[in-house]
Amino acid sequence: MTNTADKRRTRALRIHAEQALFGEVRGGHALRETSGLRGLAAELAPRLDLPDTAPSGVEWSPFLSGFPHDDYYVLARTFRDPQATRAGMVLSHALIVSLNDLVSASDLRPLLARLMARPHAPLTIAPLELEFENDIPPAAADLPAAAAALVQRPAGPAVRLGHQDFDDLVVSLWARLWPAMRRNFAFRLSFGPADLVEIPTPALVCTPRSLEARWRGYKRLDTVTPVPGSLVAAALTDHEESTLLLSFADEIGAESNGFSELSLLEQAYRLTTDVPATIDSTIAAVRLVQRLSPEPTRGTSGKADLIRRLLHQLETATTDDVLTLRNLDMQGFDHAQAVWKQLATWTGDNAFPATQDMSFTTMIQDATQPSKSTRLWREAVLGGLRKAACAPGPGFARAVWRWVAADPDLLRPLWTAAEPEGELEGRLVETAPRTLPLGAAQHMIALAREGRFLRLHGVAASTAFPPCEAARLQLAIQANPFADGLELALRNATPEQIVRCSIDIGDPRMIDLAGAYASRTLTLLTNVDFSTQTAQALWAASLNYDLNAWRGPANPEAAFQSALIDLIDGRPVHDGLIGALSRTPLADLSGFSRRSELWAKLSGPDHDALIRATVQGWLEKAATGLPPFHLEPLLQTAVLSSPELDGQLGRLEAGAVVGIVTVLPAFEEDRFRRWLRTVVSSGQRIPAATWEAIGHLALDRHWRHTAGDLTVMLRYGREDIRPALRACLPIISLLDRWRHGLSAVSSAERWKALEDLAAELYPAGPNDRELWERAGGRAADLDQTGTGRTRWHQALQRIEHGSRKPRLKSLLDEMRNDYPANQSLSFFASNQKFTNER
Incomplete structure (x- = not known):
């Protein structure tokens, strides 16, 4: 076809x-x-x-x-x-x-x-x-x-x-x-x-x-009403429907050469394409196919599909359907032996619905009595039940719980027949009911204890005992540090009950389990009194699962500080709590009043983590205004050695940096100078008040190099620096004060500035390198005793008091010939008012 x-x-x-x-x-x-x-x-x-x-x-x-x-x-x-x-x-x-x-x-x-x-x-x-x-x-x-x-x-x-x-x-x-x-x-x-x-x-x-x-x-035609949903009629009016029906006829080997056979073909088609509701309908399809295609050698593929459909139908059959298989004749169909194999599979893979519990009981009884069933059927059913005990589906395990609840004495023979292993235990655990009669639960607990099925023991205990009692029963049979089955024993408990039980029982395995719950629901810790080691252990356990559990207590900071006070005062604190909290925001002890007493009580990573967090907290708070609290020496050293300090200072406004440096007496001048050069080169606008604070800081700490840096900046045009220089005038040279107009300079101070410069350039005295004579003076006029500075003082006094050999301008000219790049000499030489005085 x-x-x-x-x-x-x-x-x-x-x-x-x-x-x-x-x-x-x-x-x-x-x-x-x-x-x-x-x-x-x-x-x-x-x-x-x-x-x-x-x-x-x-x-x-x-x-x-x-x-x-x-x-x-x-x-x-x-x-x-x-x-x-x-x-x-x-x-x-x-x-x-x-x-x-x-x-x-x-x-x-x-x-x-x-x-x-x-x-x-x-x-x-x-x-x-x-x-x-x-x-x-x-x-x-x-x-x-x-x-x-x-x-x-x-x-x-x-x-x-x-x-x-x-x-x-x-x-x-x-x-x-x-x-x-x-x-x-x-x-x-x-x-x-x-x-x-x-x-x-x-x-x-x-x-x-x-x-x-x-x-x-x-x-x-004028009186016929088309039957709704008729595939046969549709096949003669719709090309696609015709294809489907014809394909089916080809598959089963039917040769439909007349309209009278189409209705039978449609029935068979519907029974094989629509999922049959019962095995009876599948058998009806088998009979129709046999009529439409009686030759066993024709339509083998379609008939094989029908057999497969029957096998598939068997997967969802009821026990009553299975009983009808005893009368099923499948002559003319290849692979009929697969039906019995499938019956074993059906039994082994059956979901064992509760509505069929009585029927399955009857079926099992019939399978054990040869007079009530054929050998092939009986072997298939019993083999399937053995398979069901090992099958991955939950049906058999659910049925076991129902059967035990109905008749506890049924458990032991069923247990023996099933030969339970770890996989069956897992399925029983997964399908366990929430509650069981006490007698049924005790039977299951006894069998689980005998076989060391710890998880099954826990879930069975949960079905008949209050949470804390079930937990104690479970912990009593476990010698190892792992709480296998403990969570199952508590499966009927609320998270709040689990937390309370953990504190009441105090077993580390129980506390660890409660900590896992608390880490997922932080409110479980809200009303816990953390003054006891057990409660502290619970908090530590929750932190091990999720550090965000630091937020759990109603007042986390107070709870942590209470533990720290216990440590300072010598009272026991749960081992590991401080270490866990040192990795949370609570590690910043900026607000802890007894902080300075704590450091000696700590060592190792916990000590370092708390120091590091407190330093970071201090820096962050200081960045927003004045430093928040006085730093004890240990913290000052930690702040100064913090690898984040320079980066933090680089991101702050200059005023905040000055405030931080002010409270750090050990802050090195070179470190400050590097920061100052960086901030000036970045173009940051620094208010006059901040410049003044910088000047006071330099004066207070006698940072002459810093003052010199400020002078150089002014010399290169940074007029906004003047408030800093005025604030640190005592450590500014007379020459720089005079040259930059930082303050009024007297005549004596001017000569003193020149004396200082001359002594710096010619440390041996005025006749060093015959300077005095080259300028027009006489060596005989010079005092030949004393230091170079003393001799310069006497020589410049002669010029100041009116001596014209040499003249001051000539002396400065010669000095400039020796040091043409010296800006200070240039300043003196260009200051006609000063040079014309003498």
Whole structure:
């Protein structure tokens, strides 16, 4: 059989057709002319006449007919012959095509177009070679009614009133028939049921409307209502549905060559494509397939699918369904032995629903009594039960709990039969009910204790005992440090109850479990009194799971500081709490009043972490304003050695930095100078008050190099620095004060500044490198005793008091010749008011 989906894909067809003309011959109806197959064509003459005498006044011409004959199919159009010598004669034009060729053709229109359209004989009767695309014609308006009538029972022709547009109905119906059905499909005009005598009987006839009364009780298109959801009718009107039904027929080996079998095929199709509700419906499908395809060697793939469907159906069968398998006969189907194997699988993989508990009990009893079941069925059921104990599904484990609750004495024999292992324990744990009668729970607890199934013991204890009692029972049977099954013993407890139990019991395993809960729900710690080591251990345990648990107590800072006070005063503190909290924001002890007493009580990573956090907190607070508190020496050292200090200072406003440095007496001048150079080069605008504070800081700490840096900055145009220089005038040289106008400078101070410069440049005295003589002075006038500075003081006094050998300007000129780049000399030399004084 050819699938209708294949018809849609078929390319252009080439069909050979012989023509034949039938009409009046010597007063009777006979073959007049044919292009070939004369013997066959002659046999067709009776069937290409009117089926009966046309009733008077009835309009019937022309009409289309088609029918198979031997290995050919005949298409003909018949007219009333106006040129006949007597009334009632017809003229028929027929095309005779190979049946095998035509059943592959979906579109009859190219062939019908070659039939005569008027009651005039064709000019030539010759063989035809036709090539045409095998398209699917559009559906005729009355196709749904025709399809519904054709597949309805009882068997009989579908009757269409009127011959007009009958061709369209035939064309659209033919396109949607399966190839095997086309082989037997016949249609023509009929004047009444009495003329339907040929074989095959026409499945579709048209009849004059005036003869409607003759067809009472027959399936008339105008009276047939399509059955909603009928796949058979849909298959004759919809191409895709036809594909589905035909594919199914191919799979099961059914050869549907008549409309009467379509209903059975639809039933089988529905039973196999729609998931059967029961095993009974699956068996019904098996029986239908056997009827449609009785040969065991046909349709093996479809039958194998049906077996697989039955096996799949068995997976969800009820116990009552399984019992019906004892009467199942599957002759003619390969692989029937798989059903018994599947029965074992069904039992082993069964979910054991509670609604079937009584039935399963009966089934198990029957499986253990040979007189009530066949050997194959019994072996399958018992094997399946053994498998169920090891199966990954939860059904068996759930059933065990239900059976134990109903009859505790059933547990031990069932336990022995199941040969429980770790996997079964896991499934029992996963499926355990919330509560059990005390007797049932005690049975399970005893068996779990004997087999050292700790998790099962815990979950069983939870079903009948209060949380703390269940926890104590569980902890009592465990010698190892791991609390296997403890959480299961507490599975009915609220998180609040778990926290309270952990403090009451005090077992480290219990505390660890409660800590895990508290880390996920911080409010569990809100009302805990952390003055006890047990409570502190709980907090530490929660911190081990999530450091955010530091937020848990109602007042975390007070709780932590209380523990620190205990440590300072020598009271016990849970080991690990301080270390855990030292990695949280609570590690910043800026607000802890007894901080200085604490450092000696700590060592190692805890000590370093708290110092580091407190330093960081101090820096962050100081960045927002004045330093928040006085730093004890240990913290001062830690601040100064903090790798983050310089980076922090680099990000702060200058005023904040000065405030921080002010409270750090050990802050090095070089470190401050580096910061100062950086901030000045960055272009940061520094207020006058901040410059003044910088000057005071330099003066207080005698940072002369810093003052010198400030002087250099002023010299290079930073006029905004003057408030700093004025604030540290005592450590500014007289020359810089005079040169930059930082303060009033007396005449004596000017000469003193020159003396200082000269002593710096010529430390041996005025005659160093014969300077005095080169300037026009006499060496004999100089005091030859004392230090270089003393001799300079005496020499400059001579000039100041009026000596003109040398003159001051000459002396400065010579000094500039020796030190042309010295800006101080340039300042003196360019200060005419000073040089002109002497």
